[in-house]
Amino acid sequence: MRMRSGGKGLFSAGRSGGMKTAAGSGEVTVDRRSKLGLCVLCGLPAAGKSTFARALALRLRQERDWAVGVLSYDDMLPPALPDGAGTQPRPSQWKMFRQELLKHLECFLVAVIGGGQMSAPPNSTEAVWEDFITCLKKQDLIFSAALEAQPCHLLAKTVVSRPLFLVLDDNFYYQSMRYEVYQLARKYSLGFCQLFLDCPLETCLLRNGQRPQPLPNETIHLMERKIEKPNPEKNSWEHNSLMIQSTACPVEASLEVTDLLLTALENPIKCVEDNTEQKETDRIICSTNILHKADETLRRTISQTMKEAKDEQIPLNNLKRLAEELNRLKADFLEDLRQGNRKYLCFQQTTDLSDVISSFCDERDTVVQKYFSKQH
Ligand SMILES: *[C@@H]1O[C@H](CO)[C@@H](O)[C@H](O)[C@H]1NC(C)=O
Numbered sequence: 001m002r003m004r005s006g007g008k009g010l011f012s013a014g015r016s017g018g019m020k021t022a023a024g025s026g027e028v029t030v031d032r033r034s035k036l037g038l039c040v041l042c043g044l045p046a047a048g049k050s051t052f053a054r055a056l057a058l059r060l061r062q063e064r065d066w067a068v069g070v071l072s073y074d075d076m077l078p079p080a081l082p083d084g085a086g087t088q089p090r091p092s093q094w095k096m097f098r099q100e101l102l103k104h105l106e107c108f109l110v111a112v113i114g115g116g117q118m119s120a121p122p123n124s125t126e127a128v129w130e131d132f133i134t135c136l137k138k139q140d141l142i143f144s145a146a147l148e149a150q151p152c153h154l155l156a157k158t159v160v161s162r163p164l165f166l167v168l169d170d171n172f173y174y175q176s177m178r179y180e181v182y183q184l185a186r187k188y189s190l191g192f193c194q195l196f197l198d199c200p201l202e203t204c205l206l207r208n209g210q211r212p213q214p215l216p217n218e219t220i221h222l223m224e225r226k227i228e229k230p231n232p233e234k235n236s237w238e239h240n241s242l243m244i245q246s247t248a249c250p251v252e253a254s255l256e257v258t259d260l261l262l263t264a265l266e267n268p269i270k271c272v273e274d275n276t277e278q279k280e281t282d283r284i285i286c287s288t289n290i291l292h293k294a295d296e297t298l299r300r301t302i303s304q305t306m307k308e309a310k311d312e313q314i315p316l317n318n319l320k321r322l323a324e325e326l327n328r329l330k331a332d333f334l335e336d337l338r339q340g341n342r343k344y345l346c347f348q349q350t351t352d353l354s355d356v357i358s359s360f361c362d363e364r365d366t367v368v369q370k371y372f373s374k375q376h
């Protein structure tokens, strides 16, 4: 429980203790567009992300007088995803949910930037949209009204008059998951930053065990092996990232975090800035080039996975079946790409290589997990 108490001290209203900085003086006239930021909060399950996010939001509202919204994916996940009854959602369902939430978020951002009201984007799942709306309402970012007997959602005054930060709270353990958020920030020239909450595996496992609906330990083990921490040296788009140790000194850490967020707000992402990178990453399908690349990457991914499975001492027989399953999955993915089939890639709007790879990794994890849990 080191992190939990650390986290509480860190970001609870402690520092403020009744210090309501210039509350009500919403006079700070700001250029809306330059004062809007997205922050990706990532880390293992039970690393303390939600506690952290809540405390951070409270502190920023009090100390900075910002409008802050926390989007906790766990809270918004509909209890009954299709055929997920009583079990964890499958990674592909989770991915669809993630992408739908981003669409909803985009809808909110468009309203903020353009100063309009919000309505559900086409084809949205009602339950997901309702949860999203409830989440924004609870944080006083929007309110509902009836205009000409039509119910609609309007922006709260604070959202329009103050700098606004939205904190996305999920595991975001693959770089490609975070990249989706970055793309959104880039599309609307928003500030963007990432916070990685670094917490020892054992602490996460223990804390997870105390939750009402714990994840299987294997899932957290698996994620710990898979997690791709922000890597600013390798990915220039991740340059605005901060890793926070659960043991960090609270005051120093909160200063660093504020600094990160301020930097993000002051330096919104420019579309032109990343043109070359965009070309690099947002590749369009249908070229033999991408097929070849996908084939190569999936092959490499599989052999890496097999190596890890061997290290886990999975029985030979199962290893063989695992290899077969993964190769079949690879063949299916490549077929989807070649033919424009819709088995695995149906929820993609644009198909770029990193999306394909991340979908594949999601599916692979489901397969692999079967073999890991079999032996325990
Ligand atoms: C909504 O879904 C239908 C059928 O699934 C599809 O034909 C249509 O293009 C979708 N519309 C949008 C705006 O995505």
Ligand SMILES: *[C@@H]1O[C@H](CO)[C@@H](O)[C@H](O)[C@H]1NC(C)=O
Residues within 6 Å of the ligand: 202, 205, 206, 209, 217
């Ligand atoms: C999961 O791991 C924790 C920490 O190692 C342990 O205390 C707990 O008993 C494990 N839970 C299960 C179901 O194995």
